[in-house]
Amino acid sequence: MVKWLGSLRNFNKPYLCKIEKIIDETPTVRTLIFSDSIMSNSRPGQFAMVWIPGINELPMSIMISTKKNQAAFTVRKHGVNSTALYNMKLGQYIGVRGPYGNNFNIKPGKLLLVGGGTGLVPLIRLLKFIKTSHNITLIIGAKTKNEVIFEDLANSLLQHNQHSIITTTMDGTYGCKGLVTHIVADLLHETTFDAIYTCGPELMMFNVIKMALSKQIFVQASIERIMKCGIGICGSCSMNENIVCKDGTVFDGSYLLENNEFGYMYRNKSGSIENYTSKV
Amino acid sequence: MVKWLGSLRNFNKPYLCKIEKIIDETPTVRTLIFSDSIMSNSRPGQFAMVWIPGINELPMSIMISTKKNQAAFTVRKHGVNSTALYNMKLGQYIGVRGPYGNNFNIKPGKLLLVGGGTGLVPLIRLLKFIKTSHNITLIIGAKTKNEVIFEDLANSLLQHNQHSIITTTMDGTYGCKGLVTHIVADLLHETTFDAIYTCGPELMMFNVIKMALSKQIFVQASIERIMKCGIGICGSCSMNENIVCKDGTVFDGSYLLENNEFGYMYRNKSGSIENYTSKV
Amino acid sequence: MINVNLIKNIRLLIIFMNCFISKMKPDISTHIGPIFIDNPTILASGILGISINIFNRIYSSGAGAVVTKSISMLPSSGYDGPSLFSVGGDGWLNAIGLSNPGIDNFSKMLRQNKKIPIIVSLVGSTDIDFITMVKKLQNSKILAYELNLSCPHVDKVGLDVGDDPELVYNIVKKIKSATQTPIIAKVGLGSTNYLDTIHAACDGGVDAITAINTLRAMAIDIDAMKPILGNKIGGLSGRPIKTIAIRCVYEISSKYNIPIIGCGGIFDWSDAVEFILAGASAVQIGSVINNKWMQIFSDINQGLTNYMSQKNFANIGEMVGISKKF
């Protein structure tokens, strides 16, 4: 007889987790920590669909926790839904399904990680998977001083590695002044890397990829699109012939540059094309 | 994710098997042999639900085959449906689901097997499970000479055991003359057994059980009732508080004698009570 | 002063202990309109429910009540087989064809009932059929009648009746005036709007609704190239229909002020809870009996009790339909 496996967890159905700890990272960014061994074991670049009961469901990169069997989401309050998630209180429940998507392909050697805003989340998880032989350069990009996140956490995660952490703010109130991409350009002028991993605003990733490929450096980026199902059924996350939630979210830079939607346009919730350029 | 096990066999759905060999046992009884490792491994006393496509489905005790991975049904043509099964040709398909029901609890030592008609089927399967240390007495009951079945087969199955096979016909045209129960009475007068197993007409089993219990011998019988589902849902096979297809078909004799329907009445296809006595 | 304080303290202690006790042991008895049962798990119609002995065994196994097979005026042998098989995913197709011993045989048997809360399921084509059967049962101990307005695979009864709201109204109204025993209407998804059927039943004075029956379905064997069921078309039960049944219970309870018994695809206590949160006051257990056997009733009651303790529900009433608040 076909036995029903109902007693096992159904990864594609929201599973409620209690928020056990909240960290205010910046005035607009919070990390919500919960216990869940499945999420805690997700690979770097993977995401979950997060249900805020009664409100909406959002794709979120899976953040690490320093404790075992825990995972987290780091959310910036933005529209109605992310604000609702941001406002969740200790002891309240969120639903998670996943993990979904592929992951970064971690090369050995000297790695450059380039993250902007909450795009740092998958890169922080990547740090959990590196070996002591890795030499890591991490660029943390933010608009202004009090939006810089994960600096201390990254330092402690990298304590056994040769590493450098470069912080940059657009207004120069902390770290270097200017765009993340300027830092990358400077670095690539001085040195080289075995691989570059990036996640953040699409135009930032677009430029990072162009720079990396001009120096023949392996580069991967994690892409965001509107996601409704997260599992390759609804099509809302499509980018040209790619279904980002299933083919990605991590793509090789060389592949992305051939994709004429990447860096230029995305589809809104109705599936209509919108241009990035007009929004930045 | 809950993985669908669709590729594994669903034991509760008819599974088509090709009839590979037909043995005419008597002018009204045939054995239909087919390949199916699941049925071939069923335990003695278990039955299958057998679909004659386009006609009906019948419960049938699972008969053995001398070849590996094969099983069989031995059917007596009776009403429309068993006649349709009896008339199936070589190469045609029957659907099987199961095996269902519990099985005989085979004790060590000296065993008496008492079978009437196609009730011999589960007893023949029982012979497949005995050890060489067993001493077996098998009583084969039939109405008349050309209705005696399985005598040669039983002899060959028992070649490595101390055994005796007693055949009895009601008209005395072959073997002893008289009812099976007379033979049992005579045997129990002379000797004793460690256990008795019986399958056949209910009144025969009823009498065998009474005799066995009067001598404090462990006895089990396999019971027939109308079966529509075979799996404990429809209730058609009920006998007092028992659901024969699921609690049985094998019951201890001591338990059966306490059941005031056993030996006296059964339910027809509508669930109405009918009496055995009026039918015999 | 000391006395007053002592009394106050004792009071507090009692309140505290009551809280504690009620927290430890929620009350799982339930009212389905005028029907009261010790726990909300009911054996569904057509499942094993053929004799007093079986009813007794199931009741002793922990069911709050049992529903009989649907009984008709005359005995019926039902359809040729296969009449039940699995379609995988804990789903089942059946076309038993309402086999039953008929009202005369059945009422004779039912007179033996002393203590079991038995709901008698009736199936018929006209108001006269139903009234006649109710009259023949009037001397038996019966908890309620359930009118089968929803069997999806037998002509002129079941859904063929349920699809005709006017007929439903008439049947319910006439039975109500013929007996004091509560009446439940069991609905399914037929070829009209099932909510109209419920509306008619409510107008006729029905006491509760059971939702839902099996859904019309079939399977074809690709080797035999034939429909598998003897009757070709039958009803789908089990897990696959749960989300549809939950939707119906939620819809009915959002629209009508009538007690509901949820049925369809219940597999464990969490399914039972889901039905109650959707608006059911009790649940019926059908095909899962194959997997979990009679144990299922006490298993569900145990799981439900734990859930209620954990979520601080003191009784079933507090839970019924609470998901509609959101």
Add this chain to the structure above:
Amino acid sequence: MINVNLIKNIRLLIIFMNCFISKMKPDISTHIGPIFIDNPTILASGILGISINIFNRIYSSGAGAVVTKSISMLPSSGYDGPSLFSVGGDGWLNAIGLSNPGIDNFSKMLRQNKKIPIIVSLVGSTDIDFITMVKKLQNSKILAYELNLSCPHVDKVGLDVGDDPELVYNIVKKIKSATQTPIIAKVGLGSTNYLDTIHAACDGGVDAITAINTLRAMAIDIDAMKPILGNKIGGLSGRPIKTIAIRCVYEISSKYNIPIIGCGGIFDWSDAVEFILAGASAVQIGSVINNKWMQIFSDINQGLTNYMSQKNFANIGEMVGISKKF
């Protein structure tokens, strides 16, 4: 004499070889009324079907045709999430809410289509909606239109239209006079008899029927005590609905002489065969895309081809509805 014999022998040889070849390689192309496709696997509406690039990828993966998301007059963002999740047993609940870029954006994109057999799914409330959309698409290469008369969870469109046979008749009739492109009506199980909808569509001159859409259903999370879907109620798809869909195809093909595209719970080639035996000339593939990804189309075609060889079917036409013979 020798010559004649030689010719005879060569003829026999050719016949024999043809038999052999046709036995080796059955023809899986299929006619759905006036619609002809290379193989009977079609991507169902609402599944990934958002852009020409995706259509192309799916067509290249082996699909015989693709159906677009249902397109409406105006762009729509759809419902809040969760809008899709698993209910186990390879069943899914969704309430996407017919999000789509609207006819203007969509028709602009569709003009790029050169070679893909695209079926455009349209959703609207009135005949005017449908006619307007068809006119806007008249310069695009389109295989057929599929009218969504069956989405179970958006007001005033889908089932709300399908449940009104007169409206269906009008819509079909008017579109037929506005375009030469074949029209398919996609039906589901709503609150009237879906066979009446089909009857009306046939009277209006529809070229084929797709059966069925998702079934109205819901799920409640027992910890959150809330319905899970953003829209609370949605549609059930996947394995759990297969036996219901098979029944519908069997019923429609027994009653009407109209080509049918079967849809609902197809998981592998054997399901596709079951639909064809029940009466479908082609099948649509929906939720299973999650498990088997785009590979599913060629997998099904391969399995189907093997089955046909084994059972000696030379083409799909021979198989369609053959289970009704029994």
